[in-house]
Amino acid sequence: MIYSMHYSSPIGDILLASKDSKLIGAWFEGQKYYLANIDDKILEKEDETLIKAKEWLDRYFNGEKPAIDELDLAPEGTDFRCEVWKILCEIPYGKTISYKDIASKIAQKRGIEKMSAQAVGGAVGHNPISIIIPCHRVLASDGSLTGYAAGLDRKIFLLKHENPEF
Numbered sequence: 001m002i003y004s005m006h007y008s009s010p011i012g013d014i015l016l017a018s019k020d021s022k023l024i025g026a027w028f029e030g031q032k033y034y035l036a037n038i039d040d041k042i043l044e045k046e047d048e049t050l051i052k053a054k055e056w057l058d059r060y061f062n063g064e065k066p067a068i069d070e071l072d073l074a075p076e077g078t079d080f081r082c083e084v085w086k087i088l089c090e091i092p093y094g095k096t097i098s099y100k101d102i103a104s105k106i107a108q109k110r111g112i113e114k115m116s117a118q119a120v121g122g123a124v125g126h127n128p129i130s131i132i133i134p135c136h137r138v139l140a141s142d143g144s145l146t147g148y149a150a151g152l153d154r155k156i157f158l159l160k161h162e163n164p165e166f
Contacts, residue, residue: 001019001040001041001043002017002018002019002024002038002040002041002042002043003017003018003019003042003043003044003045003046003047003049003050004016004017004018004025004042004043004044004045004050005044005045005046005050005054006044007026007053007054007057009057009061009131010061010157011028011153011154011157011158012028012029012150012154013028013029014026014027014028014029014057014130014131015027015029016050016053016054017038017042017050018047018049018050018053019040019074020074021047021048021049021072022049022072022073022074023049023050023052023053023071023072023073023074023129023132024038024073024074024075024076024128024129025038025075025128025129026053026057026128026129026130026131026132027128027130027150028130028149028150028151028154031130031149031150031151032125032149032150033125033126033128033149049071049072052070052071053071053132056070056071056132057131057132060131061161063161065093068089068132068133068134071132073089073129073132073133075127075128075129075133076128077123077126077128080119080123081123081126081127083106083109083123084102084106084120084123084124085123085127085129085133085135087102087105087106088102088124088127088133088134088135088137088138089133089134091134091137091138093134093162094162094163095137095163096137096138096139096143096159097137097138097139098117098138098139098140098141098143099117099118099120099121099124099138099139099140099141099146100117100120100141101141102117102120102124102138103115103116103117103119103120106120117141121146121147124138124147125147125149126149127149130149130150131158134158135148135149136148136154136155136158136159137159137162
């Protein structure tokens with residue numbers, strides 16, 4: 001069973017979802033891939049996991065820097081996507097990384113010459129736990145803003161929220 005609750009953020013409503021006491025989703029209403037990979041029945045009911053996620057987001061939007069590891073995350077995806085999402089979790093608050101840099105990290109880890117930055121972009125776009133797994137911190141290699149499943153306006157807000165000099 002999946003439990004869900006709605007969270008009202010400064011940039012739109014977010015659906016939070018948990019399964020087996022782990023956070024599996026945080027999607028902006030209407031974002032691309034909304035509820036992707038969710039096959040179980042969803043019951044709108046707060047549980048401890050969702051309350052912790054709400055408190056985490058409250059702190060984040062209040063200017064604090066809550067740590068990702070304060071929440072028990074269990075994003076569902078392919079091994080490759082999970083590998084990319086793990087790298088996203090390592091991006092420091094207020095900093096950015098490029099799709100190309102993530103691809104290079106994966107290639108190095110796998111002992112291969114190169115990895116497709118486009119494949120990385122697809123994995124980043126399918127991140128089911130927006131904001132908490134900070135896919136908004138990924139930019140093109142030239143520093144330009146590209147893609148965000150919840151819309152570039154939200155990506156810009158989040159980047160400026162974390163680093164006013166952005």
